[in-house]
Amino acid sequence: MSVDVVVNPDDLAEMVEQVWVAYLDPEGVSPLIPTGDDGQPSEVHSSVSITGSWTGHIVYASSTAAARKAAAAFLAITPDEVSPDDVSDVLGELANIVGGNVKAMLPPGAQLSLPQVILAPQSATRYPSAQRISGLYGVWDGEPVSISMWQSSHEVNKGGTA
Amino acid sequence: MKILIADDSRVMRQIVTRTLRQAGFGDHDLVEAADGQETLDKTITESPDLVISDWNMPEMTGVEVLRKLRSAGNEVKFGFVTSECTAEMQQQAEAAGAAFFIVKPFTAERFDEVFSPILG
Numbered sequence: 001m002s003v004d005v006v007v008n009p010d011d012l013a014e015m016v017e018q019v020w021v022a023y024l025d026p027e028g029v030s031p032l033i034p035t036g037d038d039g040q041p042s043e044v045h046s047s048v049s050i051t052g053s054w055t056g057h058i059v060y061a062s063s064t065a066a067a068r069k070a071a072a073a074f075l076a077i078t079p080d081e082v083s084p085d086d087v088s089d090v091l092g093e094l095a096n097i098v099g100g101n102v103k104a105m106l107p108p109g110a111q112l113s114l115p116q117v118i119l120a121p122q123s124a125t126r127y128p129s130a131q132r133i134s135g136l137y138g139v140w141d142g143e144p145v146s147i148s149m150w151q152s153s154h155e156v157n158k159g160g161t162a
Numbered sequence: 163m164k165i166l167i168a169d170d171s172r173v174m175r176q177i178v179t180r181t182l183r184q185a186g187f188g189d190h191d192l193v194e195a196a197d198g199q200e201t202l203d204k205t206i207t208e209s210p211d212l213v214i215s216d217w218n219m220p221e222m223t224g225v226e227v228l229r230k231l232r233s234a235g236n237e238v239k240f241g242f243v244t245s246e247c248t249a250e251m252q253q254q255a256e257a258a259g260a261a262f263f264i265v266k267p268f269t270a271e272r273f274d275e276v277f278s279p280i281l282g
Contacts, residue, residue, distance in 0.1 A: 022267030100245025
């Protein structure tokens, strides 16, 4: 990592833990277990962009099974009852919640976009002017889940984050 | 009392509803809005006693809705439930006349703390 990242994996882990406790695992029986495997596969992903004092993307990626499980937990229903719209909505909200919390740790003057949801692997989306600078990679009930930060290459090349 | 829940995420509107119930406010009349314009329109047409609004929504942000309401003389109790919690946003919310600022992810305890003085 060549830049001084203002939000490190420990910060991401803390945010994610809050999301798990509040919505995905309120009983505390099924936490996200970090693996550190930044090459783990995904089947769906969502992202929000941040511009201003820091410019880049926050990406939430998981398997389809983990996304359905997340939607079921959010809605307090069973995974069988989850609709495709539910999955998209929850994926967008997960990126939004993590992105909003990341933004709160950045210098003032950052703007958060509305979320984008892609029901395809994270590798299907390219961030042509950004580099992955940080991430949390883990499994939830055996299913891959990751949250990563992608910083504008322009800022990376300047040697700073803000 | 009538409560308007405004969020572009249907799932989040359901979670706000569920959390209100968990916090003991389940017997109020709930209406929903899915973007900023609908929030503004329904605040006028439905005359809720309380508006619980997301910040970042299509058409108009939550704080823009609040500013429009206040500039039109509407003094409905209005506050935010948002994933964004910077000091500048909280200042903007307060300056616009917001009654509360709740950060996602939230708990029923947080709802109880914020809404008990408002909803009784």
